[in-house]
Amino acid sequence: MIWFTEYQTPNTGLTVKVKEAKTVKSKYQEILILDTYEYGKMLVLDGAVQTTERDEFIYHEMLAHPALIKHPNPERVLVIGGGDGGTIREVLKHPSVKEAHLCEIDEEVIKISKEYLPTISCELNNPKVQVFVEDGNKFLDERKSYYDVILLDLSDPVGPAEALFKREFYTKVKNALRENGIMAAQTESPFLQELYFKTAVNEIKQVFKYFGTYLAFIPTYPAGMWSFTLASDDVDILKYEESEFDKIKDLKTKYFCDKIYTSLFSIPKFVSDLIK
Template sequence: MELWFTEYQTSSLGITCKTKKTYHTEKTEYQNLAVIDTEQFGRMLLLDGIIQTTIEDEFVYHEMISHIPLFTHKNPKKALVIGGGDGGSIREIIKHPSIEKAVLCEIDGRVIEVSKQYLPEISCALENEKVEVVVGDGIKYVKEHKNEFDVIMIDSTDPIGPAEGLFAIDFYKSVYEALKEDGIFVAQTESPFFNKDLISRVFKDVKSLFPIARLYTCAIPTYPTGYWCFTMGSKKYDPLETDIDSIPDIDTKYYCPKIHKAAFMLPKFVKNLLK
C-alpha cells in the first residue's frame, strides 16, 4: 500500500509526497510536530501539517537567510536566531570566523530535541561552544536584550499560531532596539505569489524603521509556489553595495557571491509589491 502526505497550501492547492516512514508524531504545548521520510525529499519536519524543512532542499533556505546578512555586515560577532529550532540557520552562522556567539531562541523546545534526534545534518551545530540555546518567547527575548546583536534572523513558521506576532511592527521595533548601531535583521516573508498583502505590509513597516530596507528571493521546492522571499532591515550597510569580490569561499550549496547580488534583482510583479 502506498502512503502519501499532502500539505494543503491554500484551499485549492497542495503539495503531495509519497512517504516511506513516519519517524515521530506528537502534540507539543504549541503545535503538532511530526517527522516523516519521503521518497523525493528525504526526512521532513512538519508543524501542524506544514512542511518546515527537508533534508533534500533545506540548504537553500538556511544559506539565504544567514549568509546574505552576515556578508553584508562588515564584522558580525554576535547573531540571534528567533525560531529556527531545527538548527539550520545556526549551522550556517558559525561558518563565519568572526562570529563569537550565536543565540537560538525557539519557543517550542520539542522542535529542538526532535530535530537533534531525526535531523542531525541540520541540527549538528546546536552543541557548538559558540552557540547558546534558549527555549522561550522570541518577542519577549528581544525586548530584554537591547543594543546587543550585530545580526538578527527571524526564522519563523508561517504567520499563524505561535509565529503570528513575529510579523508585527511592534516586534520589528523591538528588533531594531536589540541591534547595535550598525545592525542588520532579516525575516522570512513567505511567497510573492500567495502572500502579497503580507509582503507589502511588512516591507512598509521595515522601511519605516530602518534606513535601508531590501527584499530578496530564492527558489525552495517544498515551500508554497517554490518561490520565497526575505525582507531585510539594515541600520548602515546596504547589501547591494557589498564587495562580492571580498566574500571568502565557504561551504555552501546555493549561496555564492554572485547570488548575493542577483537575489535582489526582482521581477516587476514583486517590485510592485514594495511600492
Template sequence: MSYLENGWFHEIHHYMDLGISLALEIDEVLYQEKSEYQDIQVYRSKKFGNVLVLDGLIQCTELDEFTYQEMIANLPLYSHPNPKKVLVIGGGDGGVLREVTKHPLVEEVVLCELDEKVIEVSKRFLPKMAMGFSHPKVKICIKDGIKYLEQTDNQFDIIINDCTDPVGPGLGLYSKKFYEQMQKVLKEDGILCSQGESQWFDHELLKDMLDFCKTIFPDVAYAYAPMPTYLGGQIGFILCSKNKDVKLGEPIRYLSEGELDAYELSYYNSDIHKSAFCLPQFSKRRLGL
C-alpha cells in the same frame, strides 16, 4: 490544511480564489506528537529524506534545506562588515545555526526558540541540520522571541528571524511592534533578515510588512530563492539595515572558490547574493520596491 493519505503527505493552501497543493510520497511516519505549542510530525519520504512538519506545514526536508538555511544566514552575514554577535529567533531545526557558525567573524550566536520539543526532535531525526547546536559559539535560550527581545540587555550585529508562517505561535513575529523591538536590540550598524513568505501568494502581507519596515529602518530590501518543497516553489527574505550606507543587494565580502568549498556551501555564493535581489517587475509593483 494537510493530511496523509495512501502514502502521500498533502499540504493545501487557499489564496483568495486560488488553491494550491504540494504532495510528497512518504515511506514512514517517524514521529508524531503535539507539544505545548504545536503539532510536530516527522516523515521519511521516498525522495526528499526526512521531512519536518509543524502544524501541518513543511518546515524543511533533508534534500533541499540547504538553500533556505544558507540564504537566510549568509545574506545578512555577508552584508555586514564585522558580524561578531548574532541572534537567531526560531530555528529549532538547527540549520541556521549550522550556517552561521561557519562564518569566520562570528564569535557568539544566541538561539531563542519557543518550543524545546522541536530542538529535541531535530537532534533525533535531522542530525545534519541539528549539528549546529553542539558548536561552542552557540548559546540556547528556550523562550518566546517577543519576550526575549523585551527583556534582554544584549545588542547584536545580526538578527535572523527564522519564523514559521503567520499562524499559531508564529503570528506575533509578523507585527510592526516585533520589528520595532528587533530594531532596538540591533547595534547601530546592525542588519535584520526575516523569513519573507512568497512574493506570489503573500504579496498583501509582504506589502504591509515592507511598508512598516520602511518607517523603522533606513534601508529595506526583499530577496528570494527557489525552494522545491515550499508552496509556490520559492521563499522570500526581508532584509532591514540600520546603516543607510549598507547596500543590502551587494555582498561586502566576496567568497573565493576555496572558501565556498571550505564552508561546504551548496547554494550561496556572491553572485547568488546579488541576483537574489533582482525582483520581477510584478513584484516591484506589488511590494512597492
C-alpha cells in the same frame, strides 16, 4: 502507501510519498516528522512544511549569508525561531562569529530535530551556541543594542509566530541590534501568500531606514518562490563593498555564491510592484 499533502492554500498543495510518519503534540503545535521518498526527512509544523533534508540548504543559506556578508564584522548573532538548527549551522560558517544565540519557543522542535535531522541540527551543541527556550517577543525585551545580526527564522504568521511579523516586534529587533546591525527575515511567498508578503515587508519598511527584499527557489515552500528581507538603520543594504566578496570566496555553500549575492535584489517586476 502513505501520501501527505500540504495545502499551501485551500486550493493547491504539495504532495509527497511517505515511508514513515511520526506525530508529536507540543504545547504550541503539532509536530510531524515524515520520512519521504523524494525529499528525505521532512519537518512539518501545524501542517506546514518547515524543512526537508534535500532542499533545506537553500532556505538556510539564503536566510543567513546575505546578512552576515553585508555586515562588516558580525560577532554576535541571534536566530529567532529556527529550532531545527539549520540557520545556526550556516551562521557558524562565518569565522568572525563569537556568539550565536538561538531563541526558539518550542523545546520539542529542538529535541525532534536533534533526534531526526542530525545533518541540520549538527551545530546546536557547538560551544559558540547558546540555546534559549523562550518567546522571541519577551526575549528581546531584555536585549538592547547587543547583536550585530538578527535572523528571523519563523513559521507562517498564523499560530505561534503571528506576533513576530508586526511593527512592534520589528522595533524590538531594531533596538536589540548594536551599531551597523542588520536584520534578515523570511518574508513569505510573494506568489501564493501575497498578503503575508506585502504586510511583512511593509511593516519592516516602517521601522528601518534601509531595506532590500530578495527571493530564492525553495521547492517545498508555497509556489517554490520564497522571499527574504534585509533591513538596517545604519547599513545601506543595497550598496556593495569590495570586501564583501572576499568573504564569500571562503564560504562552503551549495546555493549561495558571488553571483547570487551580486544580483540579490534583481527581482521580478510583479514582486517589486507589490512592495513599492
